[in-house]
Structure formats: C-alpha cells, structure tokens
Amino acid sequence: MKKIRTIAELGTLRAALERERESAKVWISVSNETCARANGSDKVIAALDEELRKQGLADQVRVKGTGCSGFCDRNPMVVVFPKEIAYQRVSPDDAAEIVGKTLIKGQVVERLLHHDGKGHAVQHEADLPFYRYQKRLVLRNHGRLDPTDITDYLASGGYTALSQALTMSSEQVIEEISRSGLRGRGGGGFLTGRKWKSCREAHGETKYVICNADEGDPGAYMDRSVLEGNPHSVIEGMIIGAYAIGARMGYVYVRAEYPLAVTNLVIALQQARDCGLLGENILGTGFNFDIRVNRGGGAFVCGESTALMASLEGRVGEPEVKHIHTAESGLWEKPTNLNNVETWANVPVIINKGADWFASIGTEKSKGTKIFSLVGKINNTGLVEVPMGTPLREIIYDIGGGIPHGKKFKAIQTGGPSGGCVPEELLDLPVDFDRLTEVGSMMGSGGMIVMDEGTCMVDVAKYFTGFLQDESCGKCVPCREGTAQMRQILSDICEGRGRPEDIDLLEELGHVVQDTSLCALGGTAANPMLSTLRHFRDEYEAHIFDHRCPAGVCTALIRYTIDVEKCNGCGVCAKQCPQNGVSGEKKQPHSIDQHLCIRCGICREVCRFEAILVN
Amino acid sequence: MRTIWYEETLIAMIRIEIDGQAVDVERDTTILQAARQLAIDIPALCHHAAVKPYSACRICTVEVIRRGRSQLTASCSYPIREEIQVLTNSERVIHARRVLMELLLAQCPESKDIRDLAHRLGVENTRFRTRGEGSNCILCGLCVRVCRDVIGVSAISFVNRGWKREVKTPFDAPSEVCIACRACAHVCPTGAIQAEDISGNRMLSFWQTSRELQACASCGRPFAPGAEVQHLTRGRDDLRESLGICPQCRRTETGGRLERWTTSAQSRAIKDHGTP
Ligand SMILES: Cc1cc2nc3c(=O)[nH]c(=O)nc-3n(C[C@H](O)[C@H](O)[C@H](O)COP(=O)(O)O)c2cc1C
Numbered sequence: 065m066k067k068i069r070t071i072a073e074l075g076t077l078r079a080a081l082e083r084e085r086e087s088a089k090v091w092i093s094v095s096n097e098t099c100a101r102a103n104g105s106d107k108v109i110a111a112l113d114e115e116l117r118k119q120g121l122a123d124q125v126r127v128k129g130t131g132c133s134g135f136c137d138r139n140p141m142v143v144v145f146p147k148e149i150a151y152q153r154v155s156p157d158d159a160a161e162i163v164g165k166t167l168i169k170g171q172v173v174e175r176l177l178h179h180d181g182k183g184h185a186v187q188h189e190a191d192l193p194f195y196r197y198q199k200r201l202v203l204r205n206h207g208r209l210d211p212t213d214i215t216d217y218l219a220s221g222g223y224t225a226l227s228q229a230l231t232m233s234s235e236q237v238i239e240e241i242s243r244s245g246l247r248g249r250g251g252g253g254f255l256t257g258r259k260w261k262s263c264r265e266a267h268g269e270t271k272y273v274i275c276n277a278d279e280g281d282p283g284a285y286m287d288r289s290v291l292e293g294n295p296h297s298v299i300e301g302m303i304i305g306a307y308a309i310g311a312r313m314g315y316v317y318v319r320a321e322y323p324l325a326v327t328n329l330v331i332a333l334q335q336a337r338d339c340g341l342l343g344e345n346i347l348g349t350g351f352n353f354d355i356r357v358n359r360g361g362g363a364f365v366c367g368e369s370t371a372l373m374a375s376l377e378g379r380v381g382e383p384e385v386k387h388i389h390t391a392e393s394g395l396w397e398k399p400t401n402l403n404n405v406e407t408w409a410n411v412p413v414i415i416n417k418g419a420d421w422f423a424s425i426g427t428e429k430s431k432g433t434k435i436f437s438l439v440g441k442i443n444n445t446g447l448v449e450v451p452m453g454t455p456l457r458e459i460i461y462d463i464g465g466g467i468p469h470g471k472k473f474k475a476i477q478t479g480g481p482s483g484g485c486v487p488e489e490l491l492d493l494p495v496d497f498d499r500l501t502e503v504g505s506m507m508g509s510g511g512m513i514v515m516d517e518g519t520c521m522v523d524v525a526k527y528f529t530g531f532l533q534d535e536s537c538g539k540c541v542p543c544r545e546g547t548a549q550m551r552q553i554l555s556d557i558c559e560g561r562g563r564p565e566d567i568d569l570l571e572e573l574g575h576v577v578q579d580t581s582l583c584a585l586g587g588t589a590a591n592p593m594l595s596t597l598r599h600f601r602d603e604y605e606a607h608i609f610d611h612r613c614p615a616g617v618c619t620a621l622i623r624y625t626i627d628v629e630k631c632n633g634c635g636v637c638a639k640q641c642p643q644n645g646v647s648g649e650k651k652q653p654h655s656i657d658q659h660l661c662i663r664c665g666i667c668r669e670v671c672r673f674e675a676i677l678v679n
Numbered sequence: 680m681r682t683i684w685y686e687e688t689l690i691a692m693i694r695i696e697i698d699g700q701a702v703d704v705e706r707d708t709t710i711l712q713a714a715r716q717l718a719i720d721i722p723a724l725c726h727h728a729a730v731k732p733y734s735a736c737r738i739c740t741v742e743v744i745r746r747g748r749s750q751l752t753a754s755c756s757y758p759i760r761e762e763i764q765v766l767t768n769s770e771r772v773i774h775a776r777r778v779l780m781e782l783l784l785a786q787c788p789e790s791k792d793i794r795d796l797a798h799r800l801g802v803e804n805t806r807f808r809t810r811g812e813g814s815n816c817i818l819c820g821l822c823v824r825v826c827r828d829v830i831g832v833s834a835i836s837f838v839n840r841g842w843k844r845e846v847k848t849p850f851d852a853p854s855e856v857c858i859a860c861r862a863c864a865h866v867c868p869t870g871a872i873q874a875e876d877i878s879g880n881r882m883l884s885f886w887q888t889s890r891e892l893q894a895c896a897s898c899g900r901p902f903a904p905g906a907e908v909q910h911l912t913r914g915r916d917d918l919r920e921s922l923g924i925c926p927q928c929r930r931t932e933t934g935g936r937l938e939r940w941t942t943s944a945q946s947r948a949i950k951d952h953g954t955p
C-alpha cells in the first residue's frame with residue numbers, strides 16, 4: 065500500500081475502495097476469531113475456497129475471514145452476501161452445498177440456518193432475537209471486515225474520524241469526548257474526557273497513551289474480540305487520543321495468551337504505518353505518533369494501571385500507591401493516559417457521529433453502549449452489545465434466550481471476579497455503572513455469568529474469593545491476608561464447619577479489606593462475599609445453622625438417597641458408582657451406603673427415573 | 680488552598696490539622712512525617728526513613744477528610760498537597776488497625792514484635808486461623824528495598840504471588856552476591872532476620888548465607904565480612920586502609936593520631952611562642 069500524504073488523498077482513496085466493494089457484491093464471510101478457529105473455521109475457509117475454485121467462481125467471489133459477530137457458540141458462522149443468508153455451525157463438508165445451492169442456484173440450505181427461540185428457521189442474523197435487541201456500535205463491523213486488510217476498514221468509513229479530528233484543535237477533540245459522556249470501559253467508569261484533559265494539562269513534553277488489553281477476568285473476552293476482529297478501530301481511537309493529549313508514543317499492553325489478537329494487531333499497525341496513518345507527519349499534518357505492542361504475562365493484577373505501567377517498564381507488575389494520578393506521573397514518571405480497548409474503540413464512533421448523538425444513547429450518567437460477555441447457564445452464549453440502561457431481564461431472556469433445561473434463574477454475576485451477584489428480584493435493574501454499584505455489584509469490564517437454581521451462592525463466593533486470593537499480588541496485608549482468611553472461612557462454611565459468628569466476622573473483615581487495601585483488587589475483593597451475603601444471607605445461615613446446602617452443591621452438607629417409589633432396580637447407578645456404594649436386588653429398589661458415598665453425584669446423573677434424591 | 684509564604688525561605692507551606700492540632704508543612708510532606716513533627720504517634724511497620732514509602736502493611740492507616748469526604752489511607756505515603764484534616768485515632772482507624780493486627784497475628788503468631796504492637800493497639804488474640812509456618816516475616820519488603828536501593832546489591836527479592844509470597848535469595852540457595860552487611864536484619868521490623876558472627880563467619884540463616892570475616896589489618900581479629908569491605912571500598916582506594924581495620928583498632932589508631940597531632944601542635948606552639 066502506498067503512503068497517503070494528505071487528508072484529501074485519504075478521501076479519494078476511500079471513495080475508490082467503496083466503489084470497488086460496490087462492484088464485488090457477492091462474497092462470503094466466515095467468522096474466524098479464536099472462538100471460531102477452535103471449532104474449525106480455518107478449515108471451513110479452505111473448503112469454501114477450494115469449492116469456489118472447483119466451480120470456477122474463485123475470481124468472482126471472495127471468502128473473507130472476519131471477526132466473530134458475537135454468537136460464539138454457533139461458530140463457525142458463515143454469511144453469504146449480498147442477501148446476508150446466515151449459516152451456523154458450518155463444517156468443511158457443508159462447503160459444496162453452500163456454493164452449489166446458495167451461490168449458484170440462489171437457494172437456502174435449510175439445515176444450516178439459525179433458529180429463533182421458538183423453533184422457526186431464520187435466514188438473516190438481524191432477525192434473530194440474539195441480535196435484534198442489541199445496538200452494535202463497537203461491534204458494528206464484526207463479521208464484515210477482514211481484520212488483516214486495512215482497505216476493508218477504510219472502505220467501511222475507517223479513519224474518517226481521524227481525518228476529522230486532525231482538522232480540529234486538541235481542545236475541541238477533548239471537548240467532544242467530554243460532552244459525549246463516555247466513561248472508561250475498563251471497570252472504574254472514569255470520565256474519559258476528563259482524564260484526557262488532565263493528561264493534556266499535565267506538565268511535561270513527553271506523554272504516553274496506553275491501551276489496556278490485559279483482560280484478566282475469567283469468562284470475559286470482549287477486548288480480545290475487538291482486537292482480533294477490528295484492530296484498526298482501537299488504533300484509530302488511540303491516534304485521536306494521542307493527538308488530543310499531545311502524546312507521541314503509545315503502547316498496547318496485551319496478554320500473551322491472546323496470540324491471534326497480537327498477530328492481527330501487529331499486522332494492522334504495520335499497514336497503518338505503511339499507509340502513513342502512523343509514524344512521522346501523519347496525513348501531512350505534522351503530527352507524529354507511533355504504537356508499540358507489549359505482551360503481558362497474564363497476571364490479573366497487571367490490568368491495574370500502576371502495575372501495568374511497572375510491567376511495561378520491565379519491573380515486577382505490582383501496584384503502587386497512586387496518590388498522584390498517572391495522568392500526572394505514569395509510565396517512566398511521565399504523564400500517561402490509560403484506557404481500555406473498548407473505550408478506545410468508542411472514540412472514532414463519537415467523532416464520526418458526534419457527542420450529542422452518542423449522549424442520546426444510554427442513561428443519565430452512563431452513555432453509549434456496553435459489550436457484555438454472556439456466559440454460564442444461558443441458552444445463547446456470546447458477546448452482546450446493548451445500550452446502557454438495558455434491563456438485566458432483557459439481556460437474559462430476550463437476547464440470551466433464558467435458562468436451559470427449564471431450570472429456574474437464580475442470580476447473575478456481573479463485573480468479573482470482584483463483581484457481585486444480582487438476584488432475581490432485581491432483574492428489572494437497568495444496567496449502568498451506578499445502578500450496578502448501588503446493588504453491591506459493579507460494571508467491571510462487562511462479564512456476566514448466569515446462574516440457575518442448582519448454584520450454591522456460598523460456593524460461588526468461595527470460588528471468586530479464591531480466584532482473587534490467588535491473583536492478589538501479595539504486597540499489602542489486607543488483600544493478601546484478608547482474602548486468604550475470607551476464603552478460609554467460606555471453605556469452612558461450605559464444608560460444614562461454619563460457626564455462628566462467621567457471618568459477622570466475614571462482614572467485618574470484608575469492610576476492612578475494602579477500606580485499607582492498596583489497590584482496587586483488594587478494594588473490591590470482598591464484593592463476591594458481601595454481595596452474596598446481602599442478597600442470599602439465608603443460604604449462609606442454612607449452611608451454618610441447619611448444616612444444609614439448599615442448592616445441593618456442598619458435598620459435606622448433602623446426602624444422596626434413593627426414592628423407593630421411583631427406583632425400579634435397573635441397577636445402572638450401582639454399576640457406575642465409583643465406590644460400589646449402591647446395592648440392591650435386581651428389579652427391587654436399591655439403596656446407598658452413606659459410609660461409602662463420596663457424594664460425587666454420578667448416580668443422580670445416570671438415573672433415568674429421577675429416583676436419586678439430594679438432601 | 681491557604682498557603683503561607685515564609686518571606687525568608689519562599690517555600691509554600693500548607694496548613695493541615697492532625698487530631699485537632701494545626702501544623703504547617705511543605706508540599707508533598709507525608710502525613711506520617713507531619714504527625715511526627717507534632718509528636719503524634721502512628722504505628723508503622725513497612726516504613727523506614729532510608730527508603731521510599733511502600734505502603735504495604737497498612738498499619739499506619741489514618742482517616743483523611745478532604746473536601747468534606749472522609750477516607751482511610753496509608754499515612755506513610757500520602758503526600759500533603761492541600762488543606763486536609765487528619766484523624767489518627769478515630770473509631771474507624773482504631774477498628775481497621777485492630778483487624779489488620781489480627782491478620783498479622785494469624786500470619787506470624789510467634790513474633791514478639793507483632794504481639795507487642797498488637798497489645799499496644801488493644802489486640803490480645805486473633806479470631807482468624809493461624810496460617811504462618813513459623814517464620815516471623817510479615818513481608819513488609821524493607822529488607823528487599825534496603826538491599827536494593829541503599830546497599831545496591833539486590834541479593835534478595837520477593838518470590839511468588841499473593842498468599843504464597845515469600846522473601847528469598849534467588850532459587851532459595853545461598854546467595855552469591857550477599858555481602859553480609861546486615862542492613863536487612865537491621866531494618867526488619869519483626870526480627871525475622873538475624874545475623875550471627877560465629878567462628879570467623881557471619882551467618883544469616885534466614886538467607887542460608889554466610890560470609891567469611893576478614894581479619895583486622897592491625898590486631899588480626901576477624902571483624903567484618905571481606906565481601907562487605909570489598910563492596911565499600913570498590914573504586915575507593917582512599918578508604919581501603921581505614922576500612923581494613925576493625926572499629927576498635929580504628930578508634931585506638933585515631934586516638935593515637937590525635938595524640939600525636941596534639942603533641943606536635945603543642946611542641947610547635949612551644950617552639951613558636953614559648954608557651955603551650
Ligand atoms: C486488579 C485490576 C485488574 C484490572 N484489569 C483490567 C483489565 O484487564 N483491562 C482494563 O481495561 N482495565 C483493567 N483494570 C482497570 C484499570 O486499572 C484502569 O482503570 C483502566 O484500564 C482504565 O481505562 P478506562 O478508563 O478506559 O476504563 C483493572 C483494575 C484492577 C484493580
């Protein structure tokens with residue numbers, strides 16, 4: 065690609081690329097992110113290419129590996145343009161039929177279509193409930209762009225925001241971001257415009273911008289998806305931010321466990337450099353800026369701003385006291401602005417569409433959209449982008465399709481490991497930064513884990529507290545020792561050793577850990593325990609006072625027995641029990657020897673007559 | 680912000696209030712430093728004047744009221760930049776410190792220093808399960824920082840994350856670079872590190888490291904680790920002689936020199952003026 069020397073030249077090039085895309089109307093997209101590759105999307109692309117060659121269509125129809133459009137458990141997904149016929153869970157063997165039927169004959173391959181929740185086949189993604197209730201700003205081009213081809217991004221309006229921003233003054237750009245009300249998507253929800261402004265106004269010639277792509281929350285992968293599927297949107301955001309703040313160097317700190325994100329990002333950066341969108345004298349405006357990629361070792365705590373900067377400098381990734389903001393003294397003690405991947409990707413949207421338009425989406429204090437990764441006990445697993453303020457119920461039932469196997473919803477865990485659990489009574493809560501905090505949870509980076517009636521909330525608290533205990537850097541006493549003790553008490557409760565005073569002790573300790581920890585990891589580490597105590601206190605009490613786990617999860621507190629009415633003596637459970645703990649005459653009700661039983665639950669899983677009871 | 684300009688020094692002073700007492704301090708003075716000016720006692724475990732604040736033990740927690748909002752913070756690193764009100768003894772502070780002490784007691788139940796401090800703060804027992812393994816180390820990091828930032832050797836460091844964290848020599852083997860200067864033992868707030876000079880060696884059992892003591896050039900008694908003397912005299916030929924002898928001989932020798940000097944000064948005086 066030839067260097068683009070001016071803003072006008074970029075406009076001409078874009079127009080040409082758009083015309084080119086117009087003429088090549090027929091093409092096929094195959095989602096090809098990590099989630100899709102795990103299911104063989106590479107092979108699907110190869111098979112489609114091969115089939116097109118065989119049918120002599122190779123020159124006319126392009127097969128594009130794109131980002132994932134979010135419905136991750138339906139991967140590999142294939143969409144045939146221009147009619148946008150969408151196929152799900154495609155295998156390489158389906159290639160011949162897709163080419164033969166859909167491309168050549170214009171017919172639909174019924175068996176590969178998506179189905180809505182009611183069993184009807186649906187041809188277009190937009191008609192699926194999963195997509196219909198979403199509002200996709202950041203993910204708008206996922207599933208349409210080849211992330212390794214900058215011309216795709218340019219043809220879809222890419223770098224128009226940069227052209228626009230470069231004609232504005234830095235102050236105007238910051239003003240626009242401020243007015244949009246954009247808040248950081250990395251967890252804290254700081255006002256992005258305000259942060260940029262304080263960095264701009266900080267003393268010093270050398271300033272840095274950083275993109276936080278550490279994404280350590282288990283189960284969250286929106287940042288990975290954005291970097292894999294549309295890296296230029298992040299790069300464009302960073303260039304605009306650097307221009308506004310006065311930075312000449314930027315870094316992307318990305319976890320090494322995201323190899324495809326790193327690859328796509330590095331390719332995109334090189335292409336941007338080749339085009340003159342990065343480097344010296346960007347688009348002839350005299351503005352110089354470049355971006356380097358740094359791989360992090362994947363410690364959760366390295367997502368914290370001071371730990372991240374220490375790690376970037378080559379020191380141990382450990383948080384430091386932050387009485388002086390990193391906007392004033394950050395990386396190498398220079399003014400530094402850190403934003404999350406999704407925050408950066410929102411920037412071009414705001415510049416393109418305007419602050420007022422952006423601010424019209426969302427709630428009073430949370431503007432725009434948020435991407436959530438919806439996982440757990442939910443029918444439709446995937447990435448969903450919705451306007452701030454969308455009720456939890458809509459996300460879980462309309463988009464997520466509800467709870468599988470007719471089970472009852474119990475709670476949704478939001479905000480990542482240090483978030484909290486929101487119970488059924490609060491399902492109509494509009495999701496935004498402040499409302500989630502009010503109910504003892506948080507927005508965090510946007511993880512959402514759905515739990516059904518078979519989940520024990522004390523066990524959940526123990527799990528997340530254990531995660532934080534392991535991920536604590538160990539520097540400060542309240543977090544290192546406090547998480548270990550909280551986890552110990554929670555284990556005791558789950559294992560039947562809970563003491564009546566434990567609930568008060570947990571609460572007391574939790575508040576001190578919150579109040580005295582050095583960084584926000586410790587500052588939020590009590591959330592899983594405090595929020596479950598707040599909303600599910602009766603479950604804690606049942607464990608401690610009645611020696612009972614109401615959800616039937618904590619093995620020390622449950623007993624498996626056989627319902628003599630339902631058991632017909634088929635003997636399947638007796639064969640499967642690893643302890644040989646089930647016995648009985650053939651065709652007669654069996655029984656379980658409680659001394660041998662290790663409460664593994666296999667008998668319950670294999671019994672076809674629901675004769676195994678948990679109590 | 681009300682700043683008072685002292686005519687003579689032209690340094691902006693900021694007036695803050697600690698436990699109701701006013702004090703004027705320079706910008707970026709820490710709360711702990713300011714409190715010490717007022718002789719207000721704040722307990723501190725991980726802080727030492729020789730190194731930068733680290734703020735890990737959180738025992739120095741105080742309550743800061745800033746622009747009408749109250750917050751707990753570590754006083755050892757909080758830089759004063761505006762008028763604030765500090766409470767070092769509020770109910771919230773006392774409670775937080777007590778729970779922190781209980782956590783430390785569960786970590787190091789055998790440490791006398793920790794038990795004494797706990798007692799001072801009104802804590803006799805911990806409600807938490809003991810989880811220490813006999814070591815008295817509270818992971819304050821002072822030894823690591825002093826060794827790295829003051830001595831310039833970096834013989835020790837933290838290993839592992841979170842509740843598995845420990846201070847160790849590399850690979851938990853006897854250190855190859857430790858000069859056995861004992862600075863770590865000197866700053867350790869719990870006495871976890873002890874240094875002993877036995878049979879011509881200085882032993883730091885916490886680091887499984889020992890260094891041979893060098894003989895005094897004058898009296899011949901072993902007095903300091905050779906490694907330490909070497910470290911201190913690196914590139915300083917002028918010091919080599921004086922550091923090669925033990926403190927006692929140095930004192931005697933200095934005394935002798937002083938005597939010689941006075942004597943010669945006296946004789947000179949007599950020669951010049953006829954009187955001593
Ligand atoms: C323990 C911990 C982990 C964090 N991990 C991440 C992360 O993986 N990604 C991220 O963007 N922010 C993370 N953050 C938040 C960052 O410290 C910082 O607030 C954020 O990157 C700022 O960007 P924003 O203003 O765009 O949200 C983490 C914070 C803490 C305390």
Ligand code: SF4
Nearest residue numbers: 537539540543583586
């Ligand atoms: S709160 Fe936890 S993660 Fe943060 S500095 Fe303290 S020990 Fe480390």
Ligand code: SF4
Nearest residue numbers: 816817819820822867
């Ligand atoms: S050995 Fe002593 S100085 Fe070193 S970290 Fe432990 S308590 Fe602190």
Ligand code: FES
Nearest residue numbers: 734736737739755
């Ligand atoms: S002395 Fe301040 S945190 Fe340890």
